[in-house]
Amino acid sequence: MKIALITPAGRGSHAGNRATATRWARLLRDLGCRVRITAPEAAPEDCMLDGKPPDLVMALHAWRSHAAIVSCRRAFPRCPLIVVLTGTDVYRFQHSHPDAFLESLEAADALVGLHDGLDDDLPSRFLSCLHVVHQSALPLPKGAPRPSRRYLDVLVVGHLREEKDPLRAALAVRDLPADSRLRVIQLGGALDETWAQAARDEAGSNPRYRWLGDLPRWRVRRWMARARLMVISSRMEGGANVVSEACVAGLPVLASDIPGNRGLLGDDYAGYFPVADTSALRGLLRRAEVGPAFVDRLRRQVVARAALFTPAGEREALARVITACGLDA
Template identity: 70%
Template sequence: MANSPLITLITPAVPGSRAGNRATATRWAGLLRASGYRVSIRLSDESPSGPRPDLLVALHAWRSHGAINAWKQRYPRCPLILVLTGTDVYRFQYSDPAMVYESMDAADALVGLHDCLPENLPERYLDRLHVVHQSAEPLPDKAPGPSARTFDVLVAGHLREEKDSLRAAYAVRDLPRDSRLRVIQLGGAHTEDWAEAAREEMTHNRRYRWLGDQPRWRVRQWMARARVMVISSRMEGGANVVSEACVAGLPVIASDIAGNRGLLGEDYVGYYPVTHTTALRECLLRAERDSVWLERLREQVSRRAPMFRPEAERQALAQVVGQVLDQSR
């Protein structure tokens, strides 16, 4: 192990953060160590130091742009794998293309987290693009089951614009009195405005509960209790919570965007037009009332589950890393 290749993994998310970038960095560090590599995790705003790594893996083209330049300047012959996030592809590629493309040009390989990325990337990058699906562990056998009193809809993720976070809450306003639909929202607010909006929604919408930031074990507990999950995002790079839902056999109702289609498949029947409250409401009511349709969603997500096994993620990641290291020798 002492002579195995050293990988420096760069992330903009600080230790203890529940941000997706930090979760990915921590999980990948474990998977790479299991594949025989030495790994150090560094923050994007840290200055390069220490021994020369054999490989750099940077998460986020835009947020890690300065770090990529700094590490490549100090170690110009060190190969780089760049992991593209949803905001890289669907926001910063258009708002700040110079920084995003400079990071992508510096990379020996690009990694995306879902299968539809080629729809939104310049053709010149596609021959360097690899897909690594984020994995998830099964729920515990003794996890609590759904409540008979309520039909709980889970929304898990930080409250922010990219997630269209309150769309499910809006969708359960003014439902028929006999509906048991209830939205449970987990995740910290990106800004105080989002926190205030969630608190305000709770005062007027008895079917909506925002429980704030929660540890992973609590999120998994709510996944076991929920009847369906909503992924309402405007943009996604390949949300790990979709992997979690598929492995748990939890039906998903998702906005029809590339980041969701790239995980759930083009033939998935649980999509609704992004930001369309009425369409989402209709899907939720159908899930509650149409057991055949709900079971079809469950069968479809369960068929995707093998893509998200930890061993599948480890093998895909090790293949990219091994290829880049071989090419650099």
């Protein structure tokens, strides 16, 4: 089977859409498929393999890939089309650009969501073709670094942009008591110079905060082994892969109370805080620092979710979506 996989994140990007596309290409090849990754601005002929139309088109991001979705639907009318919904799709562009968003969904034979909480967030007419694919993660390698004894490191992973509310953890550790061991380590590139300067300014005035920038995956995973906690403070998420990684790593998470986090961690998870609530996050961080039983509870909860995020499970979920489109995976 020949698959064209469209992603708005270009080659070499560390953005989540590119990581998803690269991982899915590998999993689909494991299923015996041939995969070509293309950009939304590519012409339909760039989605062809060996001069022939693809057997299937998969497009990540309903809004950013809208032009490619429409052009492929017209160029390959008999080719099944799968549209993968991101957080900004569902929680921003569905409302700010509804015409393009809905046109992409209407063109699709199947929709894919990345967490279990989308039923209340999409028009009901699309729910019958909605499938969930949980993004997978690999266990940390043996011999990975152990947590620091001097600091209680709190890890924040993700690009610095408005949707991530990236400096919330840094704000939460300002002005803590002198004997606190909490320290925030921020990993991820800045969307623009404004965010970069904000991170530099925070690091210059807040001794409990370090911004290390955009690091390769192996270094991110080493920091995951060193950290005691992870904070995911996003205002919107479509099902962040970093949550999967934390669960597989057994790394307790403090997460903003949004559907994208609840859809991965579960409604009964004990580590939620209201969006953009610095005081509430500070309270959870201090509770984690002084209460090992609380951290142990969070760790048990993330470990219990880890079985959802295996490569085999992700591959099987992709195969089920393909089968639902009338193709043999």
